[in-house]
Amino acid sequence: xxxxxxxxxxxxxxxxxxxxxxxxxxxxxxxxxxxxxxxxxxxxxxxxxxxxxxxxxxxxxxxxxxxxxxxxxxxxxxxxxxxxxxxxxxxxxxxxxxxxxxxxxxxxxxxxxxxxxxxxxxxxxxxxxxxxxxxxxxxxxxxxxxxxxxxxxxxxxxxxxxxxxxxxxxxxxxxxxxxxxxxxxxxxxxxxxxxxxxxxxxxxxxxxxxxxxxxxxxxxxxxxxxxxxxxxxxxxxxxxxxxxxxxxxx
Ligand SMILES: NC(=O)c1ccc[n+]([C@@H]2O[C@H](COP(=O)([O-])OP(=O)(O)OC[C@H]3O[C@@H](n4cnc5c(N)ncnc54)[C@H](OP(=O)(O)O)[C@@H]3O)[C@@H](O)[C@H]2O)c1
Numbered sequence: 001x002x003x004x005x006x007x008x009x010x011x012x013x014x015x016x017x018x019x020x021x022x023x024x025x026x027x028x029x030x031x032x033x034x035x036x037x038x039x040x041x042x043x044x045x046x047x048x049x050x051x052x053x054x055x056x057x058x059x060x061x062x063x064x065x066x067x068x069x070x071x072x073x074x075x076x077x078x079x080x081x082x083x084x085x086x087x088x089x090x091x092x093x094x095x096x097x098x099x100x101x102x103x104x105x106x107x108x109x110x111x112x113x114x115x116x117x118x119x120x121x122x123x124x125x126x127x128x129x130x131x132x133x134x135x136x137x138x139x140x141x142x143x144x145x146x147x148x149x150x151x152x153x154x155x156x157x158x159x160x161x162x163x164x165x166x167x168x169x170x171x172x173x174x175x176x177x178x179x180x181x182x183x184x185x186x187x188x189x190x191x192x193x194x195x196x197x198x199x200x201x202x203x204x205x206x207x208x209x210x211x212x213x214x215x216x217x218x219x220x221x222x223x224x225x226x227x228x229x230x231x232x233x234x235x236x237x238x239x240x241x242x243x244x245x246x247x248x249x250x
Pocket of ligand 1: 011030036038040056057058095097133
């Protein structure tokens with residue numbers, strides 16, 4: 001079948017496109033640099049023509065509160081309108097475990113807004129809620145850095161490797177829409193500050209991590225279980241050690 005991946009050149013998008021192509025699907029990797037832009041609408045109708053499934057794996061170029069909200073709202077609305085015109089039968093999006101527990105975070109508010117547009121669209125959908133990608137650890141460290149110190153919450157995280165995320169997105173694309181949420185997570189649970197300290201040390205990064213229960217995670221104060229799920233999520237196979245050995249320096 002024809003599957004359009006919005007953000008098909010990104011971290012998860014490119015890996016998902018590769019997997020679905022290997023299965024024999026016709027895959028369009030849609031992104032501004034392939035001539036498809038969900039903000040301006042450029043190339044969208046052409047890309048979606050004849051598509052059965054759309055997987056939205058785009059991300060905002062800016063994480064600033066107002067910019068990120070505008071991105072996910074505008075992109076979401078334009079995409080749903082184009083999908084309705086094209087008769088798309090399954091809309092899939094990737095969001096975050098705990099997204100609705102962290103309204104202090106502008107990024108989480110933007111993802112909640114994206115989900116609302118999908119739920120109210122009338123198009124059959126599946127929303128995948130994932131924990132943090134292992135590839136995002138560097139970004140998390142950066143977000144808490146002041147000088148040579150990294151201030152991070154000791155809340156739990158259960159990060160998932162992008163290859164496991166892509167395997168799950170591929171499976172969902174082959175399944176029927178559930179008009180609900182599928183949760184995915186990495187196999188191991190860590191304290192965020194301890195995992196980032198371990199990651200930085202292994203990378204030879206000299207920054208020191210300080211556990212700080214008041215430290216904000218992209219604007220939100222975390223409780224111990226804000227970013228994890230005990231709701232029987234689908235678990236990835238790749239451990240932190242395995243990921244670090246094969247992928248951390250790519
Ligand atoms: N990071 C995490 O830990 C985490 C956890 C759970 C869920 N998620 C979600 O996972 C999704 C994918 O993240 P990712 O890290 O794979 O993203 P990424 O690597 O940053 O890729 C983003 C993609 O979006 C495309 N894009 C940007 N603006 C666009 C536009 N106007 N129209 C169409 N495409 C556009 C980019 O294309 P260009 O390169 O051409 O700009 C790129 O292909 C995001 O929605 C994020 O919220 C992330």
